[in-house]
Amino acid sequence: MQDYNQNPYNPNPQGDPNSRDVEENKTIAALSYILFFLPLLAARNSRFAxxxxxxxxxxxxAIIAGNIVLSLIPFIGWIVMPFFNIAVIVYIIIGIMNAVNGKVQPLPFMPKIDILK
Known part of the structure; x- marks a missing residue:
């Protein structure tokens, strides 16, 4: 579990998943794993989204980079690519579940990089 006091996106430092920001933006946050730019349009002021x-x-x-690299590797990459894409689906489901449950928790093995501020 992530330390809520060190995460700049956490809307509530105590980690209360029932805060107003979380409750109002759960749907948009969950959809951001399918359309990442949706919160930029609909919930720009929501730290949770x-x-x-x-x-x-x-x-x-990561999906784009992984598919490019695996498509360039003959035979082995072509065999591994379906498993990579299944892992992508699992990651999307994990992200959606975190958003729906009001968690501010990074995806497993993903770097802690803030591209969107």
Missing amino acids: MYHANQGLLLLL
Whole structure:
């Protein structure tokens, strides 16, 4: 679990998932794993939604990079690519579940990089 006092996106330092920002923006935060730019348009002032938009963007960049690299590696990459894409679906589901449950928790093995502020 992430330390809530060190996360700039956390809308509530005590980690209360029932805060107003979380409750109002759960749907937009969950959809950000499918369309990462949605919170930029609909909930720009929500730190919770922007956190999940950042996670969605990082996941999108990892998907693009992984598919490019695996498509360039003959045979082995082509065999591994379906498993990579299944892992991507699992990551999307984990991200959506974190957003729906009001958690500000990074995806496993994802870097802690803030692209969207």
